[in-house]
Amino acid sequence: MEFTAQQIAELIQGEIEGNAEQVIRDVSKIEEGRRETLTFLANPKYEHHIYNTDASVVIVNKSFTPEKPIKATLIKVEDAYQALAKLLQMYESSLPKKTGIEQPSFIADDAQIGDFVYVGAFAYISEKTKIGKNTQIWPGAFIGEGVEIGDDTIVYSGAKIYKHCKVGNNCIIHSGAVIGSDGFGFAPGPDGDYQKIPQVGNVILEDLVEIGANTTIDRATMGSTIIRRGAKLDNLVQIAHNVEVGANTVIAAQTGVAGSTKIGKNCMFGGQVGIAGHIKVADGTKLAAQTGVGGAIKKEGTTLMGSPAFNAMEYNKSYVIFRKLPDIYKQLQELKKKITEK
């Protein structure tokens, strides 16, 4: 690729400060910027790099005021991160897309395959499935019986979708993700052995959902486990049976949600969070990494921390004192002694 700063600025409606004719041929991170590359500054933590970067063009927020001279050409936009997203999306959509059916693959006779679909070699598409147009099923992916997948969705190599699950439009399912495995349900018998509760429900992913690599989403015992429109799940996340994840909720890696819990919309969970079963989590809840939620969260928009979780600011206050506990204990013993001596 080769663009001028001027061309980039037009694509993202930005204002140029510096050499509008500056050419860029690649992108780079600001801390590793190379000549003739484009980079961006959004996180203030990285601001000091802008004064030394060798990148030739930097997209910045309009609100950014340099403290020192900058040799790179700047493109000022309302939101540098969004502008970058837009640019990279344009770049990606300019790349050629795979279509067609590679051999050997396995496609059941009654599978309905839309136009411009890509089916990679060793992909398996079962009976009674429907695959929408422009959708890509990468090599080695497995699509179970009766599964329906919408348009413009990508199922990467080796992802598995068990029978009767439904996937919307514009979804991305990364390699190794498992959608629709059995929920973890057993009835304890009198002899200590467990009876399996067959899981006869499914999983529904609505539109614009992204599922990370090796994430697992169990099918419902009855009814559906549901991931609502626009929700984004990172890698190695566990979603148990009958859970519901609200629209545009973002869940970082290695988080687990136990059975039948309903998570609201616009939530943000850090990594390694655990959420108990059969509870409701209010819209807009934020959970710090490694938080453990044991009970319902009723108030919208709160930030929690700790295990069991409570208000994050209060957790931090308590934790500061936790670190002083040996000293506090000593002080208390001294006080007791003093008082007893009196």
Added chain:
Amino acid sequence: MEFTAQQIAELIQGEIEGNAEQVIRDVSKIEEGRRETLTFLANPKYEHHIYNTDASVVIVNKSFTPEKPIKATLIKVEDAYQALAKLLQMYESSLPKKTGIEQPSFIADDAQIGDFVYVGAFAYISEKTKIGKNTQIWPGAFIGEGVEIGDDTIVYSGAKIYKHCKVGNNCIIHSGAVIGSDGFGFAPGPDGDYQKIPQVGNVILEDLVEIGANTTIDRATMGSTIIRRGAKLDNLVQIAHNVEVGANTVIAAQTGVAGSTKIGKNCMFGGQVGIAGHIKVADGTKLAAQTGVGGAIKKEGTTLMGSPAFNAMEYNKSYVIFRKLPDIYKQLQELKKKITEK
């Protein structure tokens, strides 16, 4: 499907209260109950739904006494959850089962394949393997050299079993599970580089074991990593080399057990639990979610919590005070001041 309440009651030895001729055509969750569906009530948390549900028939415990009138027909049994398990099992076993060898698949010449086995397309069955009768190897599964699998076992799509592992009868291994990967063993060399300790043991799954999606069980350095009869492992669980998991022990998602630890029978671990290596965990131990076990648990049947773990009731008592720490600290400083002033 179509049954009357009477027919269902006979299958599960229940007693009818209401319309014995009521027809049901599907199952549903009590909170989403629809007309002409069967549902159940086991968890008291959901009791309030029974007074409003549109489900036509509800299986309940004999001990359940309604507080208000219920329009649905009730079927009363000793244990509603077990009765449901039994019904759903009857339903599942009535579905047609896959058998036969799909093409293309890879089956070594000397593999021994039992009667009524299903081998899906792209499944790989190595040399010197034995696959018992009625066992299903789904598409894309990998069965390593010398692996033995019993009868009536299901290995779902894309599960991987490394060489020399043994799987019993009536096991279920979900998609993406990896059985027999190398244990994590390295000997530090003088130059800081690590020497790999080749892992020459295997993994043994006894009968009636269920392994969740993307769970990993490492082979032993020498000898065997063993999952005993009836143990159930949820998704994304990590079992390190030389671990032993006792019979009928249930391990929830994202739990990890470090090397050479021996876990007793009838244990129940919540999600995201971590257990250190080279320790013993007594029979019947219960661990709350996110517990971290650093040392042996000797007393049978205790419930632990926290990291490092101790008695759950005491943990909760301490945690209540943890939340008051800023206030306690303040009180202590005031007391000190008072005493010094005196």
Added chain:
Amino acid sequence: MEFTAQQIAELIQGEIEGNAEQVIRDVSKIEEGRRETLTFLANPKYEHHIYNTDASVVIVNKSFTPEKPIKATLIKVEDAYQALAKLLQMYESSLPKKTGIEQPSFIADDAQIGDFVYVGAFAYISEKTKIGKNTQIWPGAFIGEGVEIGDDTIVYSGAKIYKHCKVGNNCIIHSGAVIGSDGFGFAPGPDGDYQKIPQVGNVILEDLVEIGANTTIDRATMGSTIIRRGAKLDNLVQIAHNVEVGANTVIAAQTGVAGSTKIGKNCMFGGQVGIAGHIKVADGTKLAAQTGVGGAIKKEGTTLMGSPAFNAMEYNKSYVIFRKLPDIYKQLQELKKKITEK
């Protein structure tokens, strides 16, 4: 196999105490030692087994002084664990290695495949890839477009490597590992919907890296996510985009590292550790299992614990008092009462 103690001693430059002609035919764990097997003692926790083991030959450290008579023949070496590593490596390298291309597999016309490579059935090797000599690509593995893999590397069954990633020499990638999935990057839009930031970077694994089963390593947004020479990652680890893991750093199972964090060399992390994004972790840092690191670790060689993490010894001291909190609270109230009464 069949060796005498004498032969083994020569291979590992050890000194024999006992019967040099003793024959061994297999290896075993010391606690399960059987006649005519070889075992070892390195961890002092297992010392008591040496006095009862039925194993015929035991490799021990030179520094080991028995407290009681031992019936087994001893082979004394500088470092028993390293000597075992060496022996098992010799054993493994004596086993026949798979080479050749199995059918059906998918290899793009322009893929460059080195000598003595093994490509298993159902493996998929994309366009513009380079696979070095002696490298093994097991059944069902996926190698994306433009991927380069060095010599003597093993990619086990069902591992997936996305486009443009680079893997060095002598690496091992276990089943189900996903290398190069998209980093988790989204720009929040004004309507609450998220815009995907296309991830145009890659992942680089340097030489001698081992990646555990079902571990996930995301590609960089721009530039590279890098795992340096000799680093060892256990199963189910999550490495986010733009992370760097230093040389010879060892990361136990289920640990997660958030985006753009730089981890030094020679670190050791226990299981289920979580590390926040955009920070630096100094060389030689040790983290106890379940530690949560929220900020930079600047001092080399420290051991941390807790969430948020601090010095492990201090954490333990505080935690001891945490367990006494209910009692401390009571004492404090009594003191207050006493003082007020005075």
